[in-house]
Amino acid sequence: MEVDFINITIVGLGLIGGSIAKSLSKNKKYKIYAIDTNKNTIEKAYKDMVIHNNVVEETNLLEKSDVTIICLYPNDAIEFIKKNMKNFKSNSIITDTCGLKTKILSSIKNIIRRDITFIGGHPMAGRELNGYDNSYAKLFDGSNYILVNTEGSESRTHELIEIISDIGNINIVISKSSNHDNMVAYTSHLPHILACALSKSPYNYKAISNFSGGSFKDSIRVGDINSMLWTDLILDNKENLIDSIEMFEENLRGIKSIIKNGNRNELMDTLNESKKNVKLIKGERM
């Protein structure tokens, strides 16, 4: 990109888009623009000096953007890209932030212009609060950011990696879409389902609250779920998620049967194995 600065348009200035905008705008390399259906958000971000435009001229912004980062819900992201296919700058990169990759990549594959590169993205960060007002530059610190190539996009991945590296202290992971969707069924979708299942009980809420420690609070945290977004994610990743749920059910049945049998040594071995697994996942020494 032979310009003094890189023009980036962020589409959808919510929690993720807002946080990307806030982090990248601190870097003089970038000129950040944004597209959002909410005019107030655009005006606010402009006043915050997070973006350079205070009105949305969609075609104009896309035509000059070296990179377009789509931070919309999956179906809206696909719609946006389809609708604007003729508007993207030649030789530019488009990326997204959707939590599943197979669907969006297969949708884009058939419609993408040959002079444009699409690389899938999934920043694995979030919080229970949504919207631009809850976004912040450090949202991504310490988190994983997955990039998924499409056919022929490999050669330009390094350019996107350089930009994405500037959103914070993150771990960038390159993955195939099928592997990504299978892994997040286990590492993200399953914990959300477990939190939902745990939040349901015959006890009243005050009693639960009175007897809760950190373990319960952490375990239900993501049960405070964005139902609109997650209904799509869950149904679009149904087969992988069912597999993960059934793997979990089997593990839980196994531990339950050990508890029922009451064999102290067997239970202690099981707990020691968990301790080892958790430490390995956390990358800690034993």
Place this chain on the structure above:
Amino acid sequence: MEVDFINITIVGLGLIGGSIAKSLSKNKKYKIYAIDTNKNTIEKAYKDMVIHNNVVEETNLLEKSDVTIICLYPNDAIEFIKKNMKNFKSNSIITDTCGLKTKILSSIKNIIRRDITFIGGHPMAGRELNGYDNSYAKLFDGSNYILVNTEGSESRTHELIEIISDIGNINIVISKSSNHDNMVAYTSHLPHILACALSKSPYNYKAISNFSGGSFKDSIRVGDINSMLWTDLILDNKENLIDSIEMFEENLRGIKSIIKNGNRNELMDTLNESKKNVKLIKGERM
């Protein structure tokens, strides 16, 4: 207690005992002493000005203590109280910090001297690190502290409440032992079992780590478990815990079947119900 200060002996200067000692010792009302099998810990706490004794003279300390707080593993706590029954100061209060209350209360009931009051205690705070070195005064801030009366102890509970209130910004809850053990099966033992079940998978640890966001990290956190302590807790609360696991299994089966059916509205209703439950438990407005 008609003295200028209240003598308190803490038995077991680990994470919980150490944190209680560190918080109460900041208050001039109390003179804090400690008993621990590890001489180095006693010397360290003395040098830290957390306790007033630098050697352990068990009988002497218990004879002058208005309150004795036993912060040992359940069986050790019962053994300690039995062994020292003749040594406790007349009219003093004994309390413990064990995670289950029925067993210790029924064990104590038959051996307690009539001039001593036993009140069960359960501070619902902790972390994955153990020992005095990891203890800190603010461990209990924001947490629940359950107190369980024995027959006849009710009249002196207010005295213990006044002292316990000084360990931090805590929510003191008075409960019956059977209710306590049933509730913690759900709010504490179950989340630990779920974390253990979740930490087991066919994926390698680096891959899991690369695809983990906050939801997974929070959900496995307590799987890094103290197997010695938890083997006892789990087996001693076996019936309640099995009930809680089976309630959870039923909830999970229910959500799985909704996902399998793929009915969007039904799934969204389920997620919305979870969102509502979690907000109610957290005491948030909808």
